Amino acid sequence: MVGAPDVVKPSDKVEEYSPHVNGNPVFTISDEIGCPDTAFNMASINSNGDLKSLGDPPDKKAAEADAEKQPLSGKKEERWWNTLMQVAVPFFIAGCGTIGAGLVLGSVRNWEVFMNVSAIFVLVPSLSGLKGNLDMCLASRLSTQANLGNMESPREVISMVVGNISLVQVQAIVAATVVSMFAITVNAITDRAFNGSYVLLLIASAVFTATTTCFVLDFVMVLVIFGSQKFKVNPDNVATPLAASIGDIVSNSVLAVTAQYMYEQIKISLWQPIALMCVYYSLLPLWVFIVWRNKYTKKVLTTGWTPVISALFISGIGGIVLDQAVEQYPGYEVFQPIVNGIGGNLVCVQSSRLTTHLHQTAILGILPENTRIVEWPWRTLFYGTTAAKVARMLLVLAMCGQVVFMIVADFIYQGFVSLQFAFGLTYLLCSMLQVMMLLYLAYMLIHFMWKKKKDPDNAAIPYLTALGDLLGSVFLGLAFVILSMFGLQYGNNVSGT
Numbered sequence: 482m483v484g485a486p487d488v489v490k491p492s493d494k495v496e497e498y499s500p501h502v503n504g505n506p507v508f509t510i511s512d513e514i515g516c517p518d519t520a521f522n523m524a525s526i527n528s529n530g531d532l533k534s535l536g537d538p539p540d541k542k543a544a545e546a547d548a549e550k551q552p553l554s555g556k557k558e559e560r561w562w563n564t565l566m567q568v569a570v571p572f573f574i575a576g577c578g579t580i581g582a583g584l585v586l587g588s589v590r591n592w593e594v595f596m597n598v599s600a601i602f603v604l605v606p607s608l609s610g611l612k613g614n615l616d617m618c619l620a621s622r623l624s625t626q627a628n629l630g631n632m633e634s635p636r637e638v639i640s641m642v643v644g645n646i647s648l649v650q651v652q653a654i655v656a657a658t659v660v661s662m663f664a665i666t667v668n669a670i671t672d673r674a675f676n677g678s679y680v681l682l683l684i685a686s687a688v689f690t691a692t693t694t695c696f697v698l699d700f701v702m703v704l705v706i707f708g709s710q711k712f713k714v715n716p717d718n719v720a721t722p723l724a725a726s727i728g729d730i731v732s733n734s735v736l737a738v739t740a741q742y743m744y745e746q747i748k749i750s751l752w753q754p755i756a757l758m759c760v761y762y763s764l765l766p767l768w769v770f771i772v773w774r775n776k777y778t779k780k781v782l783t784t785g786w787t788p789v790i791s792a793l794f795i796s797g798i799g800g801i802v803l804d805q806a807v808e809q810y811p812g813y814e815v816f817q818p819i820v821n822g823i824g825g826n827l828v829c830v831q832s833s834r835l836t837t838h839l840h841q842t843a844i845l846g847i848l849p850e851n852t853r854i855v856e857w858p859w860r861t862l863f864y865g866t867t868a869a870k871v872a873r874m875l876l877v878l879a880m881c882g883q884v885v886f887m888i889v890a891d892f893i894y895q896g897f898v899s900l901q902f903a904f905g906l907t908y909l910l911c912s913m914l915q916v917m918m919l920l921y922l923a924y925m926l927i928h929f930m931w932k933k934k935k936d937p938d939n940a941a942i943p944y945l946t947a948l949g950d951l952l953g954s955v956f957l958g959l960a961f962v963i964l965s966m967f968g969l970q971y972g973n974n975v976s977g978t
Contacts, residue, residue: 564715565874567714571719575823576819579886580819580890580893582609583817583894584890584894585734586733597744600683601736604683604736605733606821607660608657609729609796615656616695616698616699618942621937622645623642624706624716625938627709627716644772647772648768648778650768654762654765658688659793660793660796660797661688663794664683665680678747682743682747685739689757729818729822769782781939791943792946795947796947802955810958812971816890816908816957816971819887821950824915825945827875828946828949831871831920833942834871835923835937836938838867846931848932852866856925861920875920876916876920883908904960904970904971908957911956911957912956
C-alpha cells in the first residue's frame with residue numbers, strides 16, 4: 482500500500498484497499514448505517530479535489546439543458562407525465578384536507594374556548610406545522626431509505642419504523658410543550674393577564690393534539706411508502722402530500738374538540754388536564770429509551786432539535802398574525818390554512834426529491850458536479866438545473882389548485898360563490914409568491930445543509946414548512962389589508978345582498 486494516497490471522507494470510513502483499476506487505487510467505503518459498499522478510485526476525484534460518485538461526467542461546465550436532463554432520482558429518469566400524475570393526485574387530495582381545515586377553523590372560531598382563550602389561535606399554525614416538523618421529516622427519511630433500497634429486510638424495516646415513530650412521539654411531546662408555553666407568554670403580554678387554569682388547558686390540549694395527530698399520520702406514512710414500493714411509485718412524490726391531506730384537518734379538529742372539552746372541565750376541577758399531562762410525561766422516558774437503542778434514530782435524538790424548535794417559533798409568529806387577523810378580517814381563518822398547507826405540501830415534495838437525489842449521487846459534505854448553493858431564481862424555478870423541471874410542475878399545480886380550492890372553500894363557507902375578481906387575483910398572487918419563494922429557498926437550504934454535513938431529511942423540512950406558515954400568513958394578511966383599504970375585502974358583497 483506504499484504510495485497510496487489518503488482519501489478523506491466527511492462521514493464515512495475506508496474499510497479496505499483493493500488492487501489498482503486502470504492505474505488508479507480503489508477504496509471500498511461504507512457509511513455509518515450499513516448502506517451497501519461503494520467503490521471509489523482516484524478517477525472519481527474532481528478537479529478541485531472533491532470526491533464524486535462513479536459514473537459522474539468529466540470535469541466541465543454542463544449546459545443548462547444537460548443539467549435539467551439529469552434525473553432527480555439518480556437512477557432512471559422519470560417521465561414528466563408520471564411525475565405530474567404522482568404529485569397531482571395526492572396534491573388535490575391534500576387540498577381537500579386544507580379546505581376542511583379552514584372550514585373547521587371558520588366554524589369553531591365562535592366556540593366559547595376560542596372566544597375566551599385567544600392563545601388557542603397562536604397554537605393553530607404551530608400544531609398544524611408539526612406535520613412538517615415531524616411527520617414529513619419521517620416521510621422524507623423513509624422515502625430516502627426506500628429509494629436507496631434499504632427497506633428490503635423485514636427486520637430492518639420494523640426497526641426503522643418503530644424507531645422513527647418513537648422519535649416522533651418524543652419530539653411531539655417536547656414541541657407541543659414548548660409551543661404552548663410560547664402561546665401562553667404571547668397571550669400574557671398582549672392581554673396583560675395570566676390565568677393558571679388556562680396554562681393547564683393549553684399545555685394539555687397541545688400535547689394531546691400533537692401526539693395523537695402524529696401517531697395517526699405516522700402509520701399513514703408507513704402504509705403509503707410500502708404501497709408506493711409495491712406499485713412502483715416514487716414515495717418522494719406521494720408520501721408528504723398524503724400526510725398533509727389529513728394532517729391539517731385532524732390537527733385543527735382534535736385541538737378544537739380537546740380545548741373545548743378541557744375548557745368545560747376546568748370550570749369544575751383541574752384534575753383531568755393534570756392527569757393527561759402526567760400520563761404523557763410519564764411515557765416520555767420510555768419513548769426516549771426506544772429511540773436511544775435504535776441505530777436509525779439515535780443520532781437524530783441528540784442532533785435534530787434545533788430545526789424543530791426553531792421552526793415552532795417561526796410558525797408561532799404566523800400564529801400571532803392569525804390571532805390578530807381573525808378579529809379584524811372575516812374569512813381570513815378560512816383561507817389561511819389553504820395557503821399555508823398548499824405551499825408547505827409542494828415544497829416538501831421538492832425537498833424530499835432533492836434530498837434523495839443528493840443521497841444517491843453525492844457524499845454528505847460534497848456537492849455534485851456543477852452544483853452551486855446559490856443559484857439564480859429562474860434557474861431553480863423554470864429552467865437550468867435538475868430541480869427546475871419539477872419546480873415548473875409544482876408551480877402549475879399551485880396555480881390551478883389554488884383557483885379550485887379558493888372557489889370551493891368560498892362556496893362551502895358562504896353557501897354560494899361570493900368571490901370578487903379583485904380578491905381572487907390578490908389571493909392568487911400572494912399564494913404564488915409564497916410558493917416561488919419556498920421552492921427557491923428549498924434549493925439553497927438543502928444544498929447548504931448538505932455542504933455543512935447536515936442531513937436535509939432531518940433538518941430542512943421543518944424550516945421550510947414553518948417559513949411557509951409565516952410567509953403565507955403574512956402575505957394573506959397583507960392581501961386582506963390592501964383589499965380593505967379599497968373597500969374590496971372578502972365578503973363585503975354578502976352583507977349588501
